[in-house]
Structures are given as C-alpha cells and as structure tokens.
Amino acid sequence: MKRTNDRSDRRGGRRKFLKTCGLAAAAWTAPAFVPSSVFGARAPSERIGVAVIGNGNQATIDIPAFLQNDDVQVVAVCDVNTASGGYKTPQQFLGRKPAQEQVNKYYADKTGRGQYQGCAAYRDFREVLARSDVDAVVIVVPDHWHAVMAVAAARAGKDIYCEKPLSLTVAEGQAMVQAVRRHGRILQTGSHWRSHPWVRHACELVRNGRIGKLERILVTLPPNNAVSPGPGWQPMPVPPGFDYDMWLGPAPQAEYHRDRCFYRFRFILDYSGGQVTNFGAHRHDIAQWGHGTELTGPVEVEDLGGEFPPPGDLFTTALKVAFRCRFADGVELVCRTENPDSPTRFETRFEGTEGWVQFARNGVKTQPESLADSQIGPDEIHLPVSNPARSGKEKRINYLIPDHVRNFLDAVRSRQDPIEPVEVGHRTATICHLGNLAMLLKRKIRWDPDKEQVVGDDQAAAVLARPLRPPWHL
Ligand SMILES: NC(=O)c1ccc[n+]([C@@H]2O[C@H](COP(=O)([O-])OP(=O)(O)OC[C@H]3O[C@@H](n4cnc5c(N)ncnc54)[C@H](O)[C@@H]3O)[C@@H](O)[C@H]2O)c1
Structure with missing residues (x-):
C-alpha cells in the first residue's frame, strides 16, 4: 500500500518523547491539589500541558476539543480582553475570564469534587511561554499575531497548534517554517477539513486518476458576513479591560473602533486577508491536497476582476473575490465569491478529462455518480488519516476539529x-496571499514556487513582507 506522509495512529511513548526532547519530567506535573483522577487514567507525567492564546470566537470550539483528551491538561488561557460581548454575534461574551471559568468548570465537573482553580489566566502571551509546564500552545488570535507568537513559541520549545490561515504574509510563513524546523517543534495548521474522511476521499479520487487528467480546480468563497461602518467611521473609546495596544501588536498604530477588533478583524488587510484567507485557508488547502501540490505552488496568479471597498472604509479586504492561478503542470485554479443562491453550491471542485469530484459541507458529489463509491485499492495512493475509526458515513461533523486536535496530540507524542x-x-496561505496581491495590483503575477519569489515585478515582491511595529519582531 502506498502511503504518502501517513502519520495515522502513531502513539509514541510519552517517556520516550521526554527523553528525546530533554524535557524535565517535572514540567509535566499537575498542580499538587488536583486529584489525578481529574484528568483520566494517565499519570501526570504523561499529560501534555496546553495553553490557549486567544479566547474569542474560535477558541470556544478549540478549547473543548483539547479538554476532552484525557492526556491533556489545559493549564493556562491568555487574552488581551478580560471579558466582553460583541464578538461574532452580540451574544458571544468572551475573553480570558470566561475561558478560565470554562476550563476550571470542566475539570471541576469531571471530578465531581466541587471547585477546581488550576487554570491560570494571562494578558501577555510571553508569560505563558515562560511557564515550564506548558508543552504546547494553541494560537487562536487574529492572523497578524500568528507568526510573532508561533516563532516565539518555537524558540521557547513549545509545540504549536496554530489556527488558519497560518500567516499574514508570505515572509511570515517562511519565518514560521524556519523557526519550527530549527527548534524541532511540531506545528499543526488549523485547516481542519483535512481531518474529514469526505475530504480525504475526494482528494484520493483525484490523486488516483478517477476523473482522468486533472485540468481545473474551482474554489468558491462566501461573501463577507459583516457590514462595514463605511468610510465615514469615527474612532471610539477603548473599552475597559481591553489592552488595545497589545491587540494591535505588530500591526500599524490605528484608532480604535469596535468593528476593527473582535471577529471583524478578518475584513481588514492590516490583520487578515478577508474571505480569501478565512474560508480560503480551508478550500485552497483541499485544492492543494487533491492536486498533490502541497509543498509547491502556482507559477502565475491573475486578477479576474476582484472588487474592494472604497478608499477610507474601515474594511479593506475584497468584497468580490475573483482570481486565477496556473500551475506548472497546466492545471488552473479559479477562486471566486460564490453566489449564495446557487442551487449547486460547493467549496472545492476538481474537474478532469473524465469527470469531476466536488466537496461541499453536505458531502462529496461526483460525475459520474458511481465514482463517489469507488474504493481506493491497496496499491493506490492513500492520504494521511487523522482518525482511522471514522467511516465517513456519519452526517454530523462535530468530530472534525476534535480529530484534527487529536492528530496534533499524537504528533506531539510521536514527534512525527x-x-x-x-x-x-x-503553501496554502501563500496561494491566498498571492490571490489577494493579484487582485489588489490588478495584474498577473509570476511566481517561482521553488525560490518562493515573485518574478520580474519589484512592486509585488515588496509586499510579500510587511514591517512589524516595534518592539515586535520575528
Ligand atoms: N479553523 C477554523 O475554521 C476557524 C474558524 C474561525 C476562526 N479561525 C481562526 O482563529 C483565529 C481567531 O479568530 P476568531 O474568530 O476566534 O477571532 P476573535 O476576534 O473572536 O478572537 C480572537 C481573540 O484573540 C484575542 N487576542 C488578540 N490579540 C491577542 C494577544 N496579543 N494576546 C492574546 N489574545 C489576543 C482577542 O482579544 C480575541 O479575544 C483567526 O486566525 C481565525 O482565522 C479558524
């Protein structure tokens, strides 16, 4: 059986891992007042100490996905916001205090012994990185912080679960790759759809030639799901309990407005790349997996009429996404904002000389239809599996992020x-960044995926990196 990069079902010994990494066993000790039964059968020295940095919208999903593992102890949470409403929905009341309460309540409920106070809460992530009992950090902050935190975490000897999109710029992604490899750390990118059997099956069908020769990949993105305050927006006072300067961090100094920060940062180019990097970090990732171009990228990226907000608007990311990439093998990838009313919605679709395969949240569709049930033979290409127990027949997807998290935890143990x-x-984030760049510059960009450089366009090359506001650096 051919397996490409198969990391499934590897559960290396914790003690061997400690020895390999030269970590002191003491770093794994639970707080003395916690009965060992709180965390399940594993001895304290076998548990992975986890800290969650960024306690907003996505953390409400990531924190439980870590808590439910008996070999994990969430020892700290961290956020620059103490607690407030006004995240993705006005009802979401989030920040480090609610997150700390959530973790403490989980462990208290688990023992049934009343109080648990073992989870610490921090405003400054550097204090989290200084803790010797933190083995892994979960980075769930806005994208403009991912690289600075991940590089610092790698340097501090922590493993990293970093939410998608991995980076804000190509240069930041390169720095993250270097830091993770130099310091021998494990990093899992939070593009969790890879851990779903449907996605794997769709990609295996493409990789094994079931649709003939791959010719075209279509990626669709939803329209923006927040309304900008518009070009006439006025600054607002910073709310109490919110460290706005630390929220801005490496991003340019800017006046506070409610719609700049929680959740809606994704529609401002100083902090994110709009739906191109938001949903695109999932859907281009599937495109890359099915195409087998995960460690390379396109040779050309071209604007197809992307549209942006008017000058002076608070929101600056594309309102309408439209770009095309061309790969060295002639395959083209077209990414567009979807029509939400279209009866044939999909997320990523592969078109070949003999049919097509598409993935959407309600499953995999193929042409011819019989392809969907096609089995991958033992001598064909098999892609990595996060959880071999999943049949792919389950309709609910609530196991998706837990499986992706478990795959990370297994990697922390196995060091694979x-x-x-x-x-x-x-590489997935790079496609998104190049797509945004082509749309912003309104021209075709030639890209050397081996050197990771723009070819013959100094203006485009210059924006692959951005200056970081001091004192922040990579
Ligand atoms: N995997 C997925 O499907 C998925 C879904 C949603 C979001 N995300 C990603 O998760 C990340 C966070 O998105 P969100 O929707 O949770 O945003 P959010 O604004 O709701 O939460 C981010 C939190 O980070 C905090 N924060 C900002 N700077 C910080 C710092 N220096 N130190 C500590 N905390 C800081 C904010 O105060 C906020 O509470 C983004 O990168 C986003 O792309 C991934």
Whole structure:
C-alpha cells in the first residue's frame, strides 16, 4: 500500500518523547491539589500541558476539543480582553475570564469534587511561554499575531497548534517554517477539513486518476458576513479591560473602533486577508491536497476582476473575490465569491478529462455518480488519516476539529509531522496571499514556487513582507 506522509495512529511513548526532547519530567506535573483522577487514567507525567492564546470566537470550539483528551491538561488561557460581548454575534461574551471559568468548570465537573482553580489566566502571551509546564500552545488570535507568537513559541520549545490561515504574509510563513524546523517543534495548521474522511476521499479520487487528467480546480468563497461602518467611521473609546495596544501588536498604530477588533478583524488587510484567507485557508488547502501540490505552488496568479471597498472604509479586504492561478503542470485554479443562491453550491471542485469530484459541507458529489463509491485499492495512493475509526458515513461533523486536535496530540507524542505541518499550511496561505496581491495590483503575477519569489515585478515582491511595529519582531 502506498502511503504518502501517513502519520495515522502513531502513539509514541510519552517517556520516550521526554527523553528525546530533554524535557524535565517535572514540567509535566499537575498542580499538587488536583486529584489525578481529574484528568483520566494517565499519570501526570504523561499529560501534555496546553495553553490557549486567544479566547474569542474560535477558541470556544478549540478549547473543548483539547479538554476532552484525557492526556491533556489545559493549564493556562491568555487574552488581551478580560471579558466582553460583541464578538461574532452580540451574544458571544468572551475573553480570558470566561475561558478560565470554562476550563476550571470542566475539570471541576469531571471530578465531581466541587471547585477546581488550576487554570491560570494571562494578558501577555510571553508569560505563558515562560511557564515550564506548558508543552504546547494553541494560537487562536487574529492572523497578524500568528507568526510573532508561533516563532516565539518555537524558540521557547513549545509545540504549536496554530489556527488558519497560518500567516499574514508570505515572509511570515517562511519565518514560521524556519523557526519550527530549527527548534524541532511540531506545528499543526488549523485547516481542519483535512481531518474529514469526505475530504480525504475526494482528494484520493483525484490523486488516483478517477476523473482522468486533472485540468481545473474551482474554489468558491462566501461573501463577507459583516457590514462595514463605511468610510465615514469615527474612532471610539477603548473599552475597559481591553489592552488595545497589545491587540494591535505588530500591526500599524490605528484608532480604535469596535468593528476593527473582535471577529471583524478578518475584513481588514492590516490583520487578515478577508474571505480569501478565512474560508480560503480551508478550500485552497483541499485544492492543494487533491492536486498533490502541497509543498509547491502556482507559477502565475491573475486578477479576474476582484472588487474592494472604497478608499477610507474601515474594511479593506475584497468584497468580490475573483482570481486565477496556473500551475506548472497546466492545471488552473479559479477562486471566486460564490453566489449564495446557487442551487449547486460547493467549496472545492476538481474537474478532469473524465469527470469531476466536488466537496461541499453536505458531502462529496461526483460525475459520474458511481465514482463517489469507488474504493481506493491497496496499491493506490492513500492520504494521511487523522482518525482511522471514522467511516465517513456519519452526517454530523462535530468530530472534525476534535480529530484534527487529536492528530496534533499524537504528533506531539510521536514527534512525527501531523496531517497539516507548517510547510503545508504555509503553501496554502501563500496561494491566498498571492490571490489577494493579484487582485489588489490588478495584474498577473509570476511566481517561482521553488525560490518562493515573485518574478520580474519589484512592486509585488515588496509586499510579500510587511514591517512589524516595534518592539515586535520575528
Ligand atoms: N479553523 C477554523 O475554521 C476557524 C474558524 C474561525 C476562526 N479561525 C481562526 O482563529 C483565529 C481567531 O479568530 P476568531 O474568530 O476566534 O477571532 P476573535 O476576534 O473572536 O478572537 C480572537 C481573540 O484573540 C484575542 N487576542 C488578540 N490579540 C491577542 C494577544 N496579543 N494576546 C492574546 N489574545 C489576543 C482577542 O482579544 C480575541 O479575544 C483567526 O486566525 C481565525 O482565522 C479558524
């Protein structure tokens, strides 16, 4: 059986891992007042100490996905916001205090012994990185912080689960790859759809030639799901309990407005790349997996009429996404904002000389239809599996992120790469960044995927990196 980069079902011994990494066993000790039964059967020295940095919208999903593992102890949470409403929805009341309460309540409920106070809460992530009992950090902050935190975490000897998109710029992604490899750390990118059996099956059908020769990949993105305050927006006072300067961090100094920060940062280019990097970090990742171009990228990226907000608007990311990439093998990838009313919605679709395969949240569709049930033979290409117990027949997807997290935890133990290592997350993010760049500059960009350089366009090359506001650096 051919397996490419198969990291499935590897459960290396914790003690061997400690020895390999030269970590002191003391770093794994649970707080003395916690009964060992709180965390399940594993001895304290076998548990992975986890800290969650960024306690907003996505952390409400990531924190439980870590908590439910008996070999994990969430020892700290960290956020520059103490607690407030106004995240993705006005009802979401989030920040480090609610997150700390959530973790403490989980462990208290688990023992049934009343109080648990073992989870610390921090405002400054550097204090988290200084803790010797933190083995892994979960980075769930806005994208403009990912690289600075991940590089610092790698340097501090922590393993990293970093939410997608991996980076804000190509240069930041390169720095993350270097830091993770130099310091021998494990990094899982949070593009969790890779851990779903449907996605794997769709990609295996393409990789094994079931649709003939791959010719075209279509990626669709939803329209923006937040309304900008518009060009006439007025600054607002910073709310109490919110360290706005630390929220801005490496991004340019800017006046506070409610719609700049929680959740809606993704529609401002100083902090993110709009739906191109938001949903695109999932859907281009699937495109890369099915195409087998995970460690390379396109040779050309061209604007197809992307549209941006008017000058002076608070939101600056594309309102309408439209770009095309061309790969060295002649395959083209077209990414567009979807029509939400279209009866044939999909997320990533592969078109070949003999049919097509598409993935959407309600499953995999193929042409011819019989392809969907096609089995991958023992001598064909098999892609990595996060959880071999999943049949792919289950309709609910609530196991998706827990499986992706488990795959990371297994990698932490085995010291083998997880299903979405740093290079792969970086290459997916690179496609998104190049797509934004082509749309912003309104022209075709030639790209050398081996050297990771723009060819013959100094203006485009200059924006692959951005200056970081001091004192922040990579
Ligand atoms: N995997 C997925 O499907 C998925 C879904 C949603 C979001 N995400 C990703 O998760 C990340 C966070 O998105 P979100 O929707 O949770 O945003 P959010 O604004 O709801 O939460 C981010 C939190 O990070 C905090 N923060 C900002 N700077 C910080 C710092 N220096 N130190 C500590 N905390 C800091 C903010 O105060 C906020 O509470 C983004 O990169 C996003 O792309 C991934």
